[in-house]
Amino acid sequence: MGTEHTTSEHESETTDAETSRRNDPSPDGTDPANAADPASDDPGSDGADAGSNDATSVDAVVESDARESDDAETTGGTGTTGGTKESRSGMMDNDRDHDQSADPGTKASPPETVPSGSNRSEANSSSTGSARTTADAETTDAETTADAETTTDVDADLDTGVDADVDVAVDHSPSRDRSSTDVDLDGVVFQGDADDEDESQGLFDDLLSGEPIFENKEVLRPSYTPHELPHRTDQINRMATILVSALRGDTPSNILIYGKTGTGKTASAKFVSNELESTSKKYDVPCEVEYINCEVTDTQYRVLAQLANKFIQQNQEVIADRIDELETLRSRVEDASPEVENAPPEVENAPPEVENASHEVDDAPLTNTPFDDPDAIDARIEELRDDAETMEEVPMTGWPTDRVYSTFFDAVDYHERVAVIMLDEIDKLVEKSGDDTLYNLSRMNSELDNSRISIMGISNDLKFTDFLDPRVKSSLGEEEIVFPPYDANQLRDILQHRADVAFKPDALTEDVIPLCAAFAAQEHGDARRALDLLRTAGELAERSQAEVIGEEHVRQAQDKIELDRVVEVVRTLPTQSKIVLFSIILLEQNGVHNINTGEVFNIYKRLCEEIDADVLTQRRVTDLISELDMLGIVNAVVVSKGRYGRTKEMSLSVPIDETEAVLLSDSRLGDIENAQPFVQARFDN
Numbered sequence: 005m006g007t008e009h010t011t012s013e014h015e016s017e018t019t020d021a022e023t024s025r026r027n028d029p030s031p032d033g034t035d036p037a038n039a040a041d042p043a044s045d046d047p048g049s050d051g052a053d054a055g056s057n058d059a060t061s062v063d064a065v066v067e068s069d070a071r072e073s074d075d076a077e078t079t080g081g082t083g084t085t086g087g088t089k090e091s092r093s094g095m096m097d098n099d100r101d102h103d104q105s106a107d108p109g110t111k112a113s114p115p116e117t118v119p120s121g122s123n124r125s126e127a128n129s130s131s132t133g134s135a136r137t138t139a140d141a142e143t144t145d146a147e148t149t150a151d152a153e154t155t156t157d158v159d160a161d162l163d164t165g166v167d168a169d170v171d172v173a174v175d176h177s178p179s180r181d182r183s184s185t186d187v188d189l190d191g192v193v194f195q196g197d198a199d200d201e202d203e204s205q206g207l208f209d210d211l212l213s214g215e216p217i218f219e220n221k222e223v224l225r226p227s228y229t230p231h232e233l234p235h236r237t238d239q240i241n242r243m244a245t246i247l248v249s250a251l252r253g254d255t256p257s258n259i260l261i262y263g264k265t266g267t268g269k270t271a272s273a274k275f276v277s278n279e280l281e282s283t284s285k286k287y288d289v290p291c292e293v294e295y296i297n298c299e300v301t302d303t304q305y306r307v308l309a310q311l312a313n314k315f316i317q318q319n320q321e322v323i324a325d326r327i328d329e330l331e332t333l334r335s336r337v338e339d340a341s342p343e344v345e346n347a348p349p350e351v352e353n354a355p356p357e358v359e360n361a362s363h364e365v366d367d368a369p370l371t372n373t374p375f376d377d378p379d380a381i382d383a384r385i386e387e388l389r390d391d392a393e394t395m396e397e398v399p400m401t402g403w404p405t406d407r408v409y410s411t412f413f414d415a416v417d418y419h420e421r422v423a424v425i426m427l428d429e430i431d432k433l434v435e436k437s438g439d440d441t442l443y444n445l446s447r448m449n450s451e452l453d454n455s456r457i458s459i460m461g462i463s464n465d466l467k468f469t470d471f472l473d474p475r476v477k478s479s480l481g482e483e484e485i486v487f488p489p490y491d492a493n494q495l496r497d498i499l500q501h502r503a504d505v506a507f508k509p510d511a512l513t514e515d516v517i518p519l520c521a522a523f524a525a526q527e528h529g530d531a532r533r534a535l536d537l538l539r540t541a542g543e544l545a546e547r548s549q550a551e552v553i554g555e556e557h558v559r560q561a562q563d564k565i566e567l568d569r570v571v572e573v574v575r576t577l578p579t580q581s582k583i584v585l586f587s588i589i590l591l592e593q594n595g596v597h598n599i600n601t602g603e604v605f606n607i608y609k610r611l612c613e614e615i616d617a618d619v620l621t622q623r624r625v626t627d628l629i630s631e632l633d634m635l636g637i638v639n640a641v642v643v644s645k646g647r648y649g650r651t652k653e654m655s656l657s658v659p660i661d662e663t664e665a666v667l668l669s670d671s672r673l674g675d676i677e678n679a680q681p682f683v684q685a686r687f688d689n
């Protein structure tokens with residue numbers, strides 16, 4: 005396999021990319037918010053028109069006018085976007101004056117804007133069942149009806165087996181189409197319920213009728229990559245300082261990033277990677293970042309296979325570009341050639357100015373190229389095609405690991421480049437499959453001829469390096485960057501930046517952000533939790549058709565998130581723990597306070613017998629209670645009973661009804677029809 009040194013036209017690529025970004029009204033070129041939001045199909049304005057072409061076209065004009073005005077507003081926002089995107093790309097070349105505050109997310113939000121203003125009133129007036137038609141609409145419809153009504157004779161073979169002449173009155177008018185489709189069968193008129201077929205029942209209209217609170221909800225989702233990361237400037241600058249060597253053609257040191265969950269590790273690393281890649285394109289320095297989430301890709305085989313396939317894909321693109329360039333060069337050589345007989349016929353017939361132009365362009369196209377004659381170009385094109393053909397993608401299973409490794413090795417070394425491999429949740433990879441992958445990756449540079457790799461590991465487990473081979477540990481941890489938890493004030497800033505983009509102006513009362521920040525600060529300064537709270541509070545407010553989000557919505561959101569967490573934890577408990585928890589619930593339901601281990605054990609035993617489960621010893625049950633305590637499901641304290649020794653007294657820390665419902669949804673516990681007798685018998689043993 006030959007070695008290709010890239011000469012692809014990065015400058016023109018960059019320009020194209022920038023142009024398309026400027027023209028694109030969405031924050032990232034693709035706006036998941038708009039794509040995902042069902043309201044973007046403008047349900048409000050369509051309802052009335054279903055089934056009538058005439059009506060549809062009339063309304064479509066009105067609607068498109070309304071949309072045009074919306075679009076005009078949207079375009080204003082687009083300018084901001086382009087500016088922000090462009091300014092971001094200056095980070096690696098020390099142009100840090102970019103305006104991070106102009107977040108692209110501020111722009112266009114078609115789904116929410118459609119139902120508001122003039123479109124909104126049209127939506128409301130036109131799509132909620134028969135009583136919905138407005139006076140204006142009726143006038144227009146009435147005018148249209150007179151001309152539009154036609155009658156068609158249809159031979160219908162009915163179920164009765166009788167051929168009958170059926171007169172179908174087809175009414176093209178909007179109003180008739182909306183109200184009925186009447187079938188006249190030998191004088192008997194069957195009234196079809198056109199409302200059922202052609203119109204919505206207004207299910208969504210009420211929900212759409214309130215002012216939307218969100219401007220762009222996606223900005224609060226975990227999948228959104230923010231374009232500004234307050235309170236992470238130091239960490240971002242440190243990463244940039246280390247990685248800038250990649251742009252100088254040197255190998256950057258490996259980096260390990262630590263920090264608790266939700267402290268912005270992934271968001272910051274991705275931000276820096278995007279900057280690195282866009283700057284590398286700008287300066288035409290081959291540098292790529294490959295991201296792997298090791299929670300999902302957690303074996304050596306899969307990590308290497310995924311990397312190999314990504315590099316193979318990139319190599320194919322590089323080869324295709326190179327072949328294009330060579331073919332262009334080849335045709336310039338042909339055009340410049342005096343041997344007219346070699347020229348294709350259409351060139352002979354071309355108008356004189358075209359022929360002259362092509363001769364003017366280049367008299368000696370091979371000067372300053374490694375090729376002496378056209379045959380050498382052809383040979384190189386052939387060689388590149390062979391390379392592309394021999395690059396075989398790695399299947400997701402089935403190959404021996406050393407074959408996967410060598411395929412990855414060849415792929416990464418195919419041309420000159422610096423590759424940064426970002427291993428998110430790197431501790432999960434080590435936990436699942438040891439440190440072989442990291443060992444192999446960290447010693448690759450000494451064997452690579454054309455390329456260099458650098459590893460960026462991200463982990464929220466500070467201790468995972470304890471399990472690494474000392475060589476791997478020292479190589480991986482060349483640079484370490486710690487992400488401390490956010491405090492409430494920092495979370496407040498983060499939320500404020502996002503809220504400015506996510507919500508309509510004045511959608512939040514002033515205590516909402518501080519409260520979300522305070523709740524999340526209690527959860528070890530987790531920005532993800534803070535954003536979830538804010539989004540959920542907005543959704544709850546929207547659901548209750550409130551005009552603004554208030555403190556009560558944040559509290560409800562906190563309860564909801566907490567409950568969701570509990571439900572998930574309880575649902576995934578092992579059966580034995582579920583039986584223990586169910587015993588505690590039964591005791592609480594019967595008014596027992598300060599429940600002790602003995603009481604729990606007695607009921608637990610009965611329940612196990614009832615559902616044919618193994619009965620564990622009381623000591624094991626005590627351990628399971630401690631685990632439930634650690635998960636925050638029960639609150640257990642050890643109390644001394646004097647000469648009777650010590651015991652655990654416990655109470656439930658989670659909502660009793662919801663927890664019971666989750667437990668009973670387990671097929672084994674759900675079989676217990678009436679558990680009361682077990683509780684009555686709790687003192688029997």
Ligand SMILES: Nc1ncnc2c1ncn2[C@@H]1O[C@H](COP(=O)(O)OP(=O)(O)OP(=O)(O)O)[C@@H](O)[C@H]1O
Pocket residue numbers: 225226227228229230232233234235236263264265266267268269270271272463464498531532535
């Ligand atoms: N400084 C910040 N500014 C804006 N948003 C932030 C900031 N820090 C974190 N976030 C947001 O918080 C969420 C969690 O961040 P991220 O995924 O980067 O955390 P993490 O430290 O990688 O967490 P984990 O270890 O659980 O993967 C993301 O939605 C991210 O956009």
